[in-house]
Amino acid sequence: MDDGGHAYAIREGFRINWMNMRDAATGQVMWESGEWDCGQDEMEAQIPCEILRCKQISRELNFSSLEVLTSLRLVQSVIFKGEPLEEWNFHFGFVIPNSTNTWQQTIEAAEEEEMLPAELLSGNVVIETTFFDGDYPIMTQRVRIWYV
Amino acid sequence: MGLLGLLKKMKKDDMEARILILGLDNAGKTTILKTMTSEDISHTMPTQGFNIKSIMQDGFKLNVWDIGGQEAIRPYWSNYFENTDGLVYVVDSSDTRRLEESSRELKQLLAEEKLAGIPTLVFANKQDLMSAAGAEDVSAALELDFIGDRVWQIQACSAKTGEGLQEGMEWLVGNCRKG
Numbered sequence: 001m002d003d004g005g006h007a008y009a010i011r012e013g014f015r016i017n018w019m020n021m022r023d024a025a026t027g028q029v030m031w032e033s034g035e036w037d038c039g040q041d042e043m044e045a046q047i048p049c050e051i052l053r054c055k056q057i058s059r060e061l062n063f064s065s066l067e068v069l070t071s072l073r074l075v076q077s078v079i080f081k082g083e084p085l086e087e088w089n090f091h092f093g094f095v096i097p098n099s100t101n102t103w104q105q106t107i108e109a110a111e112e113e114e115m116l117p118a119e120l121l122s123g124n125v126v127i128e129t130t131f132f133d134g135d136y137p138i139m140t141q142r143v144r145i146w147y148v
Numbered sequence: 149m150g151l152l153g154l155l156k157k158m159k160k161d162d163m164e165a166r167i168l169i170l171g172l173d174n175a176g177k178t179t180i181l182k183t184m185t186s187e188d189i190s191h192t193m194p195t196q197g198f199n200i201k202s203i204m205q206d207g208f209k210l211n212v213w214d215i216g217g218q219e220a221i222r223p224y225w226s227n228y229f230e231n232t233d234g235l236v237y238v239v240d241s242s243d244t245r246r247l248e249e250s251s252r253e254l255k256q257l258l259a260e261e262k263l264a265g266i267p268t269l270v271f272a273n274k275q276d277l278m279s280a281a282g283a284e285d286v287s288a289a290l291e292l293d294f295i296g297d298r299v300w301q302i303q304a305c306s307a308k309t310g311e312g313l314q315e316g317m318e319w320l321v322g323n324c325r326k327g
Contacts, residue, residue, distance in 0.1 A: 024152065027186030056152060056205075058185070064197075090202065094227035099197030099216075106152065106185075106203045 006067075007136050013066030014131065014138050017100070021047065024056035024106045033143075042126075042142040049118040049147040052109070060104040061129065069095035071134040074103070079126045080116075118147040150184045151201060153314070155208045157321045164209040165324045166231050167317075170257060171238035172250050173217040176273040179307035180238060181214050184317070189308070194218060198228070210321070222253065229262035233324040234269070236317075239290070241272045241280040241304075247289040254290055258297075267323040268300040269316050276306040299323050 020032035031047040051057060065072075072092040077084045090103065109115070125145040131138040158165060169177045173194060181201055182189045195216035203210045215221070215228055237257070239250050254270075257263055272286040283304040287293070292302060301319050305312030 022185075022187070024185065027182075027188070090200075092198075092200070093230075094224070096197050096216075096221060096224045096227075101197035102199045104185075104199070104201045106201070108205055 007133075010065070010067045010069065010133055010136070011138055013064075015064050016129075016139070016141055017062040017064060019045075019062070019143070020060045021051060022058045022060070023051070023054040024058040025054065030054075030057075042144055044144050044146060046146045046148045049122075052115060052118055052121075052147065053112075054109055056106055056108055058104050058106040059127075060102055062100065062102045063131075064100045065095050066098055068097040069133045071132075072138075073132050074129060075132070076105075076127065076129045079128055080121070081124050121145070122147040150186060150314075151181075151203050151210065151212065151317075152205060154317055154321045155203060155205050155210055157318050158208050158210070158324070159322075162233070162324060163207060165211070165233045165321060167210070167212045167234045167236060167320065167324075168228060168232045169212065169214040169236040169238060170225060170253075171217050171236075171271075172240065172243075172246060172253065173219070174243070175217055175238040175240045175250070176271075176307040177214045177217060177236075177238045180236075180271065180273070180305070180313060181212060183307050183310050184313055196221070225257075226260065226262075229260060232263060232266055234320045235263060235266050236269045236271060236320065238271045238273050239286055240274050241282075241286050242274045242277040244279075244281055244289075247281070247286065251290045258295065265298050267320060268295070268298055269320040270300065270302045271312070271316055272302055272304045273307055275304050275311065276308050 018033045021030050030051045072095045074090045076088045078086040123146050127143045130140040171177050178195050178199055179189050179192050199214040201212045213228055215225055237254050272283040274280050283302050287302045303312050303316035
């Protein structure tokens with residue numbers, strides 16, 4: 001198979017199944033996506049604004065790959081009104097063919113006085129996750145956050 | 149408590165640690181991780197790949213990798229050995245018929261060059277079950293006393309009740325050091 005064909009097979013066989021967010025102190029799920037239609041360009045998430053009061057939150061992502069990957073990595077950005085606020089990189093490396101995998105990241109929230117109010121954030125925050133195999137982009141997922 | 153509490157046990161000069169959790173299928177690897185993050189464990193499914201928990205606080209980073217234990221997946225374990233700072237090997241202490249198989253897999257891991265000298269914690273899991281062998285019996289079945297090339301520890305635990313998990317993981321994180 002040539003490189004283009006392989007990259008196509010990787011993209012075709014890759015999907016994000018679901019995402020969730022928890023209060024990391026209690027393990028309580030604050031929001032979950034359920035089964036997702038990855039074909040959409042941008043998803044919307046309605047997240048209870050209590051999550052902004054959690055000291056630590058975790059974001060979890062479940063994905064599947066039909067193909068073997070040798071150098072999977074992810075870049076996740078939190079974007080506010082088009083400006084990136086935070087960026088996270090994670091290197092997975094090898095991915096087993098026909099596998100389903102999860103990545104959960106637990107981070108400390110900003111101090112309350114540094115935090116923008118929910119009404120300002122709501123609808124203006126996008127979490128953008130891009131998966132790469134080496135330098136080849138596989139897929140990008142955008143989730144617009146509404147605090148309710 | 150939990151995985152967040154482990155960050156405080158990390159050595160000041162090790163800002164990042166990678167922990168690898170292995171063991172036979174149904175040993176309880178994923179449940180251990182879920183219990184340590186206070187998550188609901190009632191719908192835990194066999195892992196068909198990996199589960200990673202990545203924790204960050206005050207500049208410290210802990211990445212815990214749980215890889216599926218089914219026989220068909222085990223040949224892929226070696227892809228995850230690189231840069232490991234601590235190994236957790238989980239045993240279902242109630243499944244005495246498979247202790248020999250578990251022992252065989254552990255010996256293969258300990259012989260791996262990429263895991264040479266890596267501090268190793270053995271969890272004798274499922275102590276909440278009446279039929280569970282005690283930590284000493286598991287240790288004997290796995291012939292742990294013959295391990296001479298690394299620091300190791302066996303810890304009786306129950307992923308279901310949480311008993312023993314924190315003690316075991318704190319020991320491991322405290323013994324991790326960069327090669």
